[in-house]
Amino acid sequence: MIGTLETGYGLWSALYWLLGVTVLFLIAYFIYSFGGKTVKSSGDKGKPFLSGNEMIKEETHVRASNMYWGFTEALKSYYNPLEGGHTGNVNDYVSWFVVVLAIVLILAGGL
Numbered sequence: 001m002i003g004t005l006e007t008g009y010g011l012w013s014a015l016y017w018l019l020g021v022t023v024l025f026l027i028a029y030f031i032y033s034f035g036g037k038t039v040k041s042s043g044d045k046g047k048p049f050l051s052g053n054e055m056i057k058e059e060t061h062v063r064a065s066n067m068y069w070g071f072t073e074a075l076k077s078y079y080n081p082l083e084g085g086h087t088g089n090v091n092d093y094v095s096w097f098v099v100v101l102a103i104v105l106i107l108a109g110g111l
Contacts, residue, residue, distance in 0.1 A: 072079060
């Protein structure tokens with residue numbers, strides 16, 4: 001039998017969590033069952049559609065540089081110096097993460 005874990009903040013029982021997840025799943029499935037079943041699959045299903053006009057996929061694609069232009073332009077003085085540190089090598093990013101985590105843990109342990 002699965003026991004109850006007693007913590008400083010109350011009781012935690014795995015059976016109650018499983019029961020809660022099961023109930024939420026059943027509620028979600030009940031709501032899902034009311035969905036429309038009349039949608040027909042066709043060859044046009046994945047085509048881009050904009051205000052009643054059929055569009056070519058390449059013409060409707062919004063590049064991230066255009067989408068975030070105002071954000072990056074406003075923070076250009078912050079982003080430009082940081083671009084030099086981005087090499088694209090995952091090992092560099094992981095090593096920075098480890099160094100920063102070590103510093104945070106040293107500071108947290110010293111307090």
